[in-house]
Amino acid sequence: MSADQRLLERIWKAVAAIPPGRVASYGGIARRAGLPRRARLVGHALKVAPRSLDLPWHRVLNARGAISFPAGSAAHAEQRRRLAQEGVRFRNGRVDLAVNGTDVADLDELLWRPRPP
DNA sequence: TGTATGACCCTGA
DNA sequence: CTCAGGGCCATAC
Numbered sequence: 213m214s215a216d217q218r219l220l221e222r223i224w225k226a227v228a229a230i231p232p233g234r235v236a237s238y239g240g241i242a243r244r245a246g247l248p249r250r251a252r253l254v255g256h257a258l259k260v261a262p263r264s265l266d267l268p269w270h271r272v273l274n275a276r277g278a279i280s281f282p283a284g285s286a287a288h289a290e291q292r293r294r295l296a297q298e299g300v301r302f303r304n305g306r307v308d309l310a311v312n313g314t315d316v317a318d319l320d321e322l323l324w325r326p327r328p329p
Numbered sequence: 330t331g332t333a334t335g336a337c338c339c340t341g342a
Numbered sequence: 343c344t345c346a347g348g349g350c351c352a353t354a355c
Contacts, residue, residue, distance in 0.1 A: 215352055238337050251337035252350060258336060260352095272336075280336045287336080 215256065222246065223257040230271040233298045235307060237275050240320030255280070270294035277307040277323070 226245040230236050236244070238251040247253060258269050270291040274280045281288040283305070292302065301308040307323070 239339090242337085249338075249350060252335070253337090253352075255336040256352060269336080274336080275338055291336090 215253070219245075219247065219253065220257045220260070223254055224261055224265055224267060227254075227258065227261075227267050227269065227272060228265070230268055232268070232271075233300060235271045235273050235277075235295070235300060235323050237273055237277075237320050237323070238280075239275055240323075241272060243320075251275075271298075273307060273323075278305050 222245040223241060226241045227236075229244075230241075238254040239249075241254045242248060242250045245254075254272070258267070258272065261267050261269070279288050279291050281291060295302075
């Protein structure tokens, strides 16, 4: 049997809800989907997501605010290109939060919140 | 049935 | 900052 389709759909929905120009972490998406501690499943869900869903997969980063694909890979470049197009800035391979407080524990909240004026 | 792998995360040292 | 260790678990072989 494959993974419960309904769980995957909940994850896809959470990803689809990430606003343009903002990002979220795998763990954050998992929590948002009601699946705490299931970050790996989020990665899997994105990998098997139907192209037809046209998900904003590029807005999902790891807990350090970095792209999880190997640097130098085509996927890494593509993700970075898409984010750049949305105005997401990077610094030293990590998202430049440009907001007060970079506490990793609150990373998702910070990343998720609207940008400061 | 068992082992390995991976678009991950968190805590503690 | 890095590193190790444990958690998590669907898939592939």
